[in-house]
Amino acid sequence: MSDQANITAASLSPERWTASSNEALQMFVTDTRGAAKPFQPVFTYPIFGDSESIFGFQDLVIFLCFDSVTFLPFLNVKFSAKLKDEDIEVDPKTKLLEYLPELTIYKDEAKWRDLIEEEQVGYKIPGDKVEGSDFEKNGEKYEIYRIDLNSVKGLELHKRLQILVLLFIEAGSYIDSEDPLWDLYVLYRVSNTELPEIVGFTTAYNYWKYPGFEKFDQGIVQLRKKISQFIVLPTDQGNGLGAEFYLRLYKYWLKDERLIEIVIEDPNESFDDLRDRVDFTRLVEEEVIDLKELNVELASDSKWYSQVKNHEKLEKRQFLRLLEMMLLYKLTKIPNHGLDKKLIRLFIKKRLYEKNKEALATLDEPTRLDKLQTAYHSLEQDYYRILEPVKLLSGPPLKKVKV
Structure with missing residues (x-):
């Protein structure tokens, strides 16, 4: 032709x-x-x-x-x-x-x-193993490594991985690997210790936060850790590895006294769900929050709320969502829960109102109440969807909040 x-x-x-x-x-x-x-x-x-x-x-x-x-x-x-x-x-x-x-x-x-x-031949991961990151899943062994972006091999590995950000994260973009505030963590399958296989990776940025003049004068450093990109290879998805990856990184970061908050940058729905389930399960199974004692009065106690939120380095919105989920979980899953569903509904609606206060303030009262009820019903159904696969481990009675 x-x-x-x-x-x-x-x-x-x-x-x-x-x-x-x-x-x-x-x-x-x-x-x-x-x-x-x-x-x-x-x-x-x-x-x-x-x-x-x-x-x-x-x-x-x-x-x-x-x-x-x-x-x-x-x-x-x-x-x-x-x-x-x-x-x-x-x-x-x-x-x-x-x-x-x-x-x-x-x-x-x-x-x-x-x-x-x-x-x-003689391959070595270009970074350091994250303390306490070992776990086993479905007969395979896994570990997490913080990659050294200042090394030639670490930087090259990042260049090879980063195209996945464009192909799997909506509006994803490359990070500035020369900025020392960026961290790259890679999840490896290490059943064969000589040939560790990449399963996924995440990037996180360390934002400096002014701690107030007294702490600043004392040389105290405070940081906010923001997860920017989080990817598990599609070939390894559906096996719970993303949840294990997030959980072990979070527990590792909790030990860093400089960190005051761990947040997520523009999470999509699937990562939001993963985060909710992992945070929910960890707080209950690690006996941070006792579901038997949790009620609206305790969740509304500003001193208790601040202690737990700060201790667990949770952002405000995420912790409030987790408390709302816990109240609904207790209401539907625990016999003799002693909760008042109306109080739970009002507790959740209060946050929804504050979140949308500016828009709702322009409406007449019947319309405002109807909008709030619709928003509450939608959120309640979404919480039940998120919680449906959650299976808490059985064990000894949960203890009081550790702070």
């Missing part, structure tokens, strides 16, 4: 030359046994534009593969037909290489595998 014929065919049947970038991009992680585990991106608009489409190719397939140990990338692009370069808006190879590290191997799969073998 001539070039002119190609152009005419493309203009008459553009759909034949247009591919969904979400479907064309085929991703894989190869494990230490050589098996390739496939997965698909959730988003490709940060790379290929808002339409998430690529024009100018027929039967387009983009292969992006990673080694599970070193995360060395391999890129290949295949198609059955292609328009002239000047008629193509985006070349998938060129575009993807803008977001991948320089060591990315293109086309030459044999070279990629040789380099993987070379990098795996």
Whole structure:
């Protein structure tokens, strides 16, 4: 077919030359046994534009593969037909290489595998193990490492991982790895200690907080830890590893006396749910809050509230949500709970009113009450959805709050 014929065919049947970038991009992680585990991106608009489409190719397939140990990338692009370069808006190879590290191997799969073998010899994770991060799940062993972004190998690992932020986090963007306030934590499967496999990673920023002039003069440092990005590889999702990852990092950060609060930056619904369930379960099972004693009066006690919130480094909104969930859980799951459902409803509505005070203040009283009731009912149903899979461990009677 001539070039002119190609152009005419493309203009008459553009759909034949247009591919969904979400479907064309085929991703894989190869494990230490050589098996390739496939997965698909959730988003490709940060790379290929808002339409998430690529024009100018027929039967387009983009292969992006990673080694599970070193995360060395391999890129290949295949198609059955292609328009002239000047008629193509985006070349998938060129575009993807803008977001991948320089060591990315293109086309030459044999070279990629040789380099993987070379990098795996005597491989050492470029960072330090997080204290108390060991756990076992489904017969496998896992550990968390804080990656040294000041080292050449640590920085290279981050460059290999970061494209996943664009492909799996809506509105995700790369962090400034040269900023010393950024932390990178990677979750590894370490059943084979010589070849640890990457399961997921998270980035967190350490915000300095002015502690007041007295503490400042004494040299006391206070920080807020903000989780920015949190990813478990799709090939390892659905096994409870994200919850274990978050739980062990949170417990590790709780020991840092400099930290006064641990927060999340713009969490999506799935991470919000994970966080709620993990926080809820931890506070109850670690005997921070005694469900038998919890009631609206205690939850409304400002001294008790502040003590627990500060001790657990929880942000205000998150702790209030957890208390609301606990009250509803006790109401529906614990016999002889001794709670008044109306008081719980009013307790929750009070927060909803404060959150939407400006908008509600413009409404007449019947409309305002109706809006609040609708919001409460929706939130109550969402809480029950979140709590449905929560299974608290049986054990000795819960103790009083530890502060």
